[in-house]
Amino acid sequence: MTADGIVGEFLALKSETDADLLAMQCGDFYEFFAEDAEFVGDELDLKVSEKSSHGSTYPMAGVPVDDLTPYLKALVERGYRVAVADQYETSDGHAREITRVVTPGTLLETTDPTAQFLAAVVAVDDRYGLAFVDVTTGAFRVTSTEAAATARAELHRFDPAEVLPGPTLREDDADADLLSGVREASVTDHDPAAFAPGRAERRLRDHFGDAALESVGLDDRAAVAAAGAALAYVSETGVGVLEALTRLQAYDPGDHLNLDATTQRNLELVETMHGDREGSLLATVDHTVTSAGRRRLEEWVTRPRRDRGVIDCRLDGVAALVEATLARDRVREVLGDAYDLERLAARATSGSADADDLLSVRDTLAVLPALADAVTDSRLSDSPLPEVVDRPDAEAAATLRAALDDALVEDPPGTVTEGGLFRRGYDDDLDDLLDRYEEAREWLDGLADREKARTDITHLQVDRNKTDGYYIQVGNSETDAVPDDYREIKTLKNSKRYTTDELAEHERELFRLEDARGDLEYDLFRDLRDRVAAHADCLQDVGRTLATVDALASLATHAAGNDWCRPEVVEPGPLVVEAGRHPVVERTTEFVPNDLELDEERGFLLVTGPNMSGKSTYMRQAALIVLLAQAGSFVPARSATVGVVDGIYTRVGALDELAGGRSTFMVEMAELSNILHSATEESLVVLDEVGRGTATYDGISIAWATTEYVHNELGCKCLFATHYHELTALADHLPRVENVHVAVAGDDDGDEDITFLRTVEEGASNRSYGVHVADLAGVPSPVVDRSREVLDRLREDRAIEARGTETGSGAETGETTQAVFDLSAGEFGSESTDGGGGGDALDPETEAVLSELEATSVAETSPVDLMSRVREWQERLDDGG
Numbered sequence: 001m002t003a004d005g006i007v008g009e010f011l012a013l014k015s016e017t018d019a020d021l022l023a024m025q026c027g028d029f030y031e032f033f034a035e036d037a038e039f040v041g042d043e044l045d046l047k048v049s050e051k052s053s054h055g056s057t058y059p060m061a062g063v064p065v066d067d068l069t070p071y072l073k074a075l076v077e078r079g080y081r082v083a084v085a086d087q088y089e090t091s092d093g094h095a096r097e098i099t100r101v102v103t104p105g106t107l108l109e110t111t112d113p114t115a116q117f118l119a120a121v122v123a124v125d126d127r128y129g130l131a132f133v134d135v136t137t138g139a140f141r142v143t144s145t146e147a148a149a150t151a152r153a154e155l156h157r158f159d160p161a162e163v164l165p166g167p168t169l170r171e172d173d174a175d176a177d178l179l180s181g182v183r184e185a186s187v188t189d190h191d192p193a194a195f196a197p198g199r200a201e202r203r204l205r206d207h208f209g210d211a212a213l214e215s216v217g218l219d220d221r222a223a224v225a226a227a228g229a230a231l232a233y234v235s236e237t238g239v240g241v242l243e244a245l246t247r248l249q250a251y252d253p254g255d256h257l258n259l260d261a262t263t264q265r266n267l268e269l270v271e272t273m274h275g276d277r278e279g280s281l282l283a284t285v286d287h288t289v290t291s292a293g294r295r296r297l298e299e300w301v302t303r304p305r306r307d308r309g310v311i312d313c314r315l316d317g318v319a320a321l322v323e324a325t326l327a328r329d330r331v332r333e334v335l336g337d338a339y340d341l342e343r344l345a346a347r348a349t350s351g352s353a354d355a356d357d358l359l360s361v362r363d364t365l366a367v368l369p370a371l372a373d374a375v376t377d378s379r380l381s382d383s384p385l386p387e388v389v390d391r392p393d394a395e396a397a398a399t400l401r402a403a404l405d406d407a408l409v410e411d412p413p414g415t416v417t418e419g420g421l422f423r424r425g426y427d428d429d430l431d432d433l434l435d436r437y438e439e440a441r442e443w444l445d446g447l448a449d450r451e452k453a454r455t456d457i458t459h460l461q462v463d464r465n466k467t468d469g470y471y472i473q474v475g476n477s478e479t480d481a482v483p484d485d486y487r488e489i490k491t492l493k494n495s496k497r498y499t500t501d502e503l504a505e506h507e508r509e510l511f512r513l514e515d516a517r518g519d520l521e522y523d524l525f526r527d528l529r530d531r532v533a534a535h536a537d538c539l540q541d542v543g544r545t546l547a548t549v550d551a552l553a554s555l556a557t558h559a560a561g562n563d564w565c566r567p568e569v570v571e572p573g574p575l576v577v578e579a580g581r582h583p584v585v586e587r588t589t590e591f592v593p594n595d596l597e598l599d600e601e602r603g604f605l606l607v608t609g610p611n612m613s614g615k616s617t618y619m620r621q622a623a624l625i626v627l628l629a630q631a632g633s634f635v636p637a638r639s640a641t642v643g644v645v646d647g648i649y650t651r652v653g654a655l656d657e658l659a660g661g662r663s664t665f666m667v668e669m670a671e672l673s674n675i676l677h678s679a680t681e682e683s684l685v686v687l688d689e690v691g692r693g694t695a696t697y698d699g700i701s702i703a704w705a706t707t708e709y710v711h712n713e714l715g716c717k718c719l720f721a722t723h724y725h726e727l728t729a730l731a732d733h734l735p736r737v738e739n740v741h742v743a744v745a746g747d748d749d750g751d752e753d754i755t756f757l758r759t760v761e762e763g764a765s766n767r768s769y770g771v772h773v774a775d776l777a778g779v780p781s782p783v784v785d786r787s788r789e790v791l792d793r794l795r796e797d798r799a800i801e802a803r804g805t806e807t808g809s810g811a812e813t814g815e816t817t818q819a820v821f822d823l824s825a826g827e828f829g830s831e832s833t834d835g836g837g838g839g840d841a842l843d844p845e846t847e848a849v850l851s852e853l854e855a856t857s858v859a860e861t862s863p864v865d866l867m868s869r870v871r872e873w874q875e876r877l878d879d880g881g
Contacts, residue, residue, distance in 0.1 A: 007033050007058050009096065019083035019101050021075065026087065029062040037061040043078070044071055066415070069109045076107045079186045100238030104186040105162025106135050108239060108350060113291035113340075114298065115139070117158045120230040121151060121178060122166025122195045122222060128178070129166075129222030131230040132158045137295075137342035138244035138349070138540060140230075143251050144223040149260055149678055150253050152178050156261035157302050159270075164233055166225070167192035190233055197221040200228020207231060208248050218250045244349035246537055257304040257630050258647030260678065262671050266650040267623055268584070269301055281624060284584050285633065287557040289332055291340045292543055293550025300551060304630035306644055308571045313384050314552065314632025319566050320383030321556030322634070327377035328556055334374050335550050338367045341543030349533040355412035355421050355525065361532055361539065362404035365397045368542055371549065388548055392541040400535050407528055416525050419517040430520055437513040443506055444470060457481050459495075470507045471497040552632075559634035562586070567629040572682065573643030574599035575626060575717060581636040582621035583628065592758040593638070596622050598717045602738050604710065606728055607721040608765035609742030614758040615721040616652060618742070619686045622719055623648050626684055645684045645717070649675040652688040672702075676709060683716040689723065700724045701870040711736055728764035741765035849873045 006026065010033045014022045021039065023030040032040045037059040041048035046061040063071050068084075075082050086099045105118030117139075120131045128151040129144045145151055155163070155178065165187060169178060179187060193199060201224050204213060218224060227248065235242055265273070272279045282301050288294040305311055321328045339360040347353040348361070368389070375385040406426060413420045422430060448462040451472060459475030468489060474482055475495050486498040499507075532539070558564065579593035592614070598605065607615050625635045629642040651671045672690060679685050690706055691699030703724050710718050711734045720727075731737045741764055743757040856869065 006031075010034070013085050013096065013098055014083075017083040017098055017101060019081040021080055022083045022085060022098075023063075023068060023072070024085040024096055025065065026062070028065055030065060030068050030084070031060055031062040033060055034058055040071070040075070044074060046071075072102055073107065073109050073111070076102050076104055077110075079104060081186075081188075098238075100240065101236075102239070103162055103188065103237055105133075105160065105188075106234060106237045106239040107161070108136060108241065108347065108352060110136060113294050115158075115295050117160040118162050118164070118230060118233065119155060119158060119160035120164040120166075120190075120195075120226040120233070121155065121169060122225045122229065123168050124166075124195075124197060124222035124225050127220065127222040129220065129224070129226035130154055131223070131226040132160065133230045133234060133245065135234060135239055135241045135244070136346055137292075137543075138241070138246060138346050138536065139249075139342075140227070140245050140247060141249045141251055142218060142223045142227045143253055144220040144226075145253055147678070148178060149674055150258070153258065153260045153264075154253060155179070156264055157259065162186045162188055164188055164190040164229055166195045166229070188233075190229060194229040194232040195225045197225045197228075200225045200232075203228045203231055204248070207242065207245070212248055216248055216250045218248065223250065240350040240352070241346050243533060244346040244536055247540070254646075255306060257306060257627065257645070258649075258678070258683075259302070259304075259627075260647075260649065260674060262674070263623075263648055263650045264302065266652045267620060267627065267648075269627075270298060279584060281584060281627075284587060285555060285558045285628075287554040288550045289336045289553075290338050290546060290550050292338075292342055292547035293335070293554065296544075296547040296551040297554055300631045300633075301627075304627050305632070306630065306646060308569055308644060311569050311630055311632050311644075314555075315566055315569070315634075317384045317388070317552040318556045318559060318632065318634060320380050320385060321553055322560045322566075324377060324379035325560065327374065327380050328553055328560075330374045330377070331371065331549060332553050332557070334367055334370045335546060335553070337363060337370075338546050338550075339364045341365075341539050341546065345533075345536045345539035345543065348529055348539075349536050351526075351529065351533075353529055353532070354414075354416055355408055358404055358529065358532060359408055359410075359412070362401050362408070364546070365401035365404075365539075365542065367546060368392065368394060368397055371546070375549075385549065385552070388545055392545050393538050396535065396538045397542055400532065400538070403531065404528070407524075417518055417522050419514065419521045421521050421525055427520075427524055430517070430524065433513060433517050433520060437510070437517060440506055440510040440513055444510065447472075447503065455481060455483055468497060469499075470503055470510075471499055472503065473497050555633045562636065564634035564636050565639055567625070567635045567637075567640040567642045569629055569642050569644060571644040574641060575622065575643055575684070576641040577622070577625055577635075577637050578640070579638035580621055580625055580640065582617050583624055583636045585617055585621075586636060594618055594621075594758075594760040596760075598719075601736065603715070603736040604707070604718045604720065604734070604738070606707070606731065606737060606739050606764070607719060607741065607760070608723070608725065608728060608739065609721075610744060610756060610765070611723075613742040613744065613756040614760075615742055616688055618760055619688065619719040619721060620650075620652065623650060623684060623686050643717075644682075646680055646682040647678065648684045648686070649679050650686040650688075651675060651690060652686060669702075672706065676706070676714070679710075679714050679716050681715045683714070685710060685714070685716055685718040687718065687720040689721060691722075691724070698870070698874075700726055703727055704730070707737070708734070725764065731764075738762075739764040845876055849876055 010022065010024050010031070013024060014036070021032065021036050023032060025031075031037075032046075037048050038061075040046055041059070041061050046063070048059050048061045050057055050059060072082055072084075081101055081103045083098050083101045085096045087094050087096050103118075105116070107116065110116055115134050116136050117132045117134050119133075120129075122129050127144050127146055128148065130142070130151060132141045133139065143154065145154075163179065163186070165179065201213065204224065204227055213219065213224065218227070231242075231245070234245070259267075259269075264270075268280050270280050270282045271277050277283050282298055285301070286294060286297055288297055300314075321331070341361065341364045344353065344357055344361050344364070347357055353361075372386075372389050372394070375381075375383075375389050380386070407422055409421065409423055424431060424434065444462065448460060451462075452458065452460050457474055457478045459478055461473050462470065463473060464470045471489060472486065473492075473495050474486075479496050482498060485500050485502075487500065488496055488498055490497040575596065575598040577596040580596055581591050581593050585591060596605075596618075607619065609615050621636070625637060625640060626642055626645060627648060628635045629640065630644060635642075651668065668690070672687075675685060675687075687706070687710075691702040703720075703722055704727060707720060707727060707730055710716065710720075715736075728739050731739045740760050740762055743759045743761045744765075745757055852869075853873065
């Protein structure tokens with residue numbers, strides 16, 4: 001085919017797919033042409049050639065067939081969809097067709113140990129259906145929910161590499177907001193018909209069996225629609241792992257701790273606020289020795305359980321491993337020999353596993369009995385570990401391991417088509433071929449010595465290359481002595497190459513045997529790989545077992561090395577922590593432990609104290625201790641009693657979203673709204689400086705009303721840090737509210753030379769220490785000094801004269817404008833002075849507002865009504881001023 005023909009074929013195939021790029025096999029290379037070549041040249045730093053043919057010039061870039069995988073991986077991990085067209089032989093020569101489309105959610109060739117989920121989400125019958133498929137492990141999880149917030153949280157929790165939104169989710173702005181919970185995901189438009197519940201159900205039954213949906217309790221149309229669409233997408237991309245998707249798992253989000261996307265981000269579970277893995281909770285407690293173990297640990301950290309039985313079982317396993325140091329070390333040593341069996345099973349079922357992969361399967365299956373021996377240690381025998389290790393079918397695993405051991409050589413070649421894969425004795429036909437092959441090789445290996453003896457030529461050798469095949473090479477000094485049956489095939493500078501009829505005949509026989517051996521071994525290998533694939537369920541069971549033990553050992557290793565304690569988990573119950581610490585911060589600083597008590601009588605703590613004193617850390621550590629306990633982990637404390645909660649909700653900071661039209665305050669209020677609508681009596685709520693993003697009066701009003709609503713309506717456990725000292729008075733009126741503060745030393749006489757003790761004590765803080773913090777932050781001395789002067793005058797209830805030049809009528813008459821803050825009334829105002837008296841009289845509107853304020857009962861006024869009145873009073877005062 002001409003070059004123009006190749007480019008024409010490339011462009012024709014490219015028009016058949018909606019992929020971003022096409023890699024087309026041309027012999028031993030995958031080639032990119034035209035714009036695709038220029039693109040991959042820039043993205044992957046590939047050399048781009050200019051090829052001319054029949055007067056046309058076009059760019060071309062290529063990679064060897066065996067080297068395509070890393071380039072595919074690099075492109076797909078950057079969010080591009082790549083179609084692959086493979087070449088196959090025909091009676092007329094060869095042809096090409098697109099065999100698969102590799103996308104971020106269907107990339108098999110990943111080396112990233114984290115889970116790689118493809119997600120489908122759809123709205124049906126006022127419910128959201130969600131399906132999460134990891135083609136690298138065969139995981140397939142499905143759920144549904146009525147709450148958009150829950151759907152958003154699940155998307156954030158699974159962190160999919162690619163998302164397939166249902167048809168309405170791209171059209172309805174309210175539903176489209178679901179995708180805001182997805183980080184760095186590739187959103188792909190998928191055939192809307194694939195989300196039709198009826199069509200989706202038929203596809204699921206065809207793949208998993210007629211009774212599959214009933215057996216897993218999947219009777220929700222939204223969930224079925226999402227699962228069917230995900231399955232269709234995997235099939236249509238040609239990824240080849242449908243056989244690995246053997247286990248459809250329906251789950252209830254309510255089985256796990258409710259963690260919305262904001263809370264997952266605020267608590268820095270898997271990455272910090274800056275997007276770094278290091279410094280996150282997961283990175284801190286991760287001491288796993290396998291990729292699958294790390295994935296399991298991440299699942300536990302991001303999806304803690306609410307089932308006390310599951311929690312206690314994990315805690316029992318961790319506790320046993322904490323106590324049995326030598327046994328724990330042995331368990332981790334054994335696990336260190338394990339490969340990622342879940343992903344190896346998927347590679348086997350997809351037909352992409354090579355001989356090294358199958359040897360890795362064999363070696364990992366050998367870990368199971370070794371692990372069983374390790375957990376029979378007397379100090380582990382009464383723990384859940386033996387039962388966990390006993391779950392897979394050990395007999396089936398041992399049989400498969402023995403079959404692989406009998407079949408494959410220890411150091412197989414890099415490809416599965418050239419032979420040399422199997423041991424002697426594995427197959428009789430192969431053994432017969434090998435016998436004849438070795439006879440042919442022996443004849444060729446001895447040819448040089450025989451010819452030297454026959455011809456008396458000393459400079460004679462027999463060798464082989466791809467161009468000439470087998471040949472006899474004779475040095476130029478002795479070419480006159482070659483016999484008549486030598487036929488010259490090539491002349492070199494110092495020698496000549498020859499062949500003979502007998503050599504050619506043996507060469508043809510050897511090549512025929514090599515081809516036959518390669519074909520037979522390839523057939524045998526595919527049969528062996530299919531046998532491994534048929535045991536995918538067993539392999540995944542073993543893989544999950546190894547991952548579970550690895551995750552438990554990781555938690556035990558961290559607990560033992562950092563003096564963590566086993567929490568007493570109760571349901572329901574209080575949150576009582578003695579000498580609690582922040583699990584991440586304690587690793588980088590000398591940490592001051594603090595106690596915490598939240599129960600039925602003391603369920604709401606107002607936390608006051610200076611900036612930078614540790615209020616946020618104190619509240620976050622409380623949330624993380626609860627989360628770790630419900631994940632089944634020990635916790636950073638001297639002792640802890642943790643009542644199971646149904647969710648953790650946090651509002652601890654907001655980033656401006658001006659590009660999206662949302663200010664810091666709007667984000668803050670949206671997050672607060674989600675908490676007040678989602679939290680229940682069984683939740684833990686953490687609020688940090690609610691209301692600070694707006695004017696002082698509005699902020700105090702919102703914080704006040706929020707406190708009342710959480711206390712009176714939700715009745716949940718709550719930690720609320722605030723700089724609004726007015727709120728501390730609520731402890732005198734709301735029975736479950738208590739004040740605590742972060743202590744400061746050197747404050748007895750108003751001394752600004754203070755020290756933050758980072759110790760939480762009972763009662764409210766008496767000052768905010770903002771000026772001192774400004775000084776610590778390096779604010780210029782003139783500003784700090786002036787701030788202290790203003791603060792002193794405010795404390796003395798004196799008028800502050802604003803510095804600067806006034807313009808307008810006041811400046812013309814020599815009047816000065818003074819900002820006045822009346823500490824007793826808590827109001828800002830202004831007054832004009834011209835040297836005369838009489839400036840203290842209140843105008844009628846102000847007197848009316850004060851009368852209404854005095855007559856208002858905070859306890860009997862709803863938060864919404866109270867906020868509305870405050871706004872009205874402020875507007876009236878502003879108009880009057």
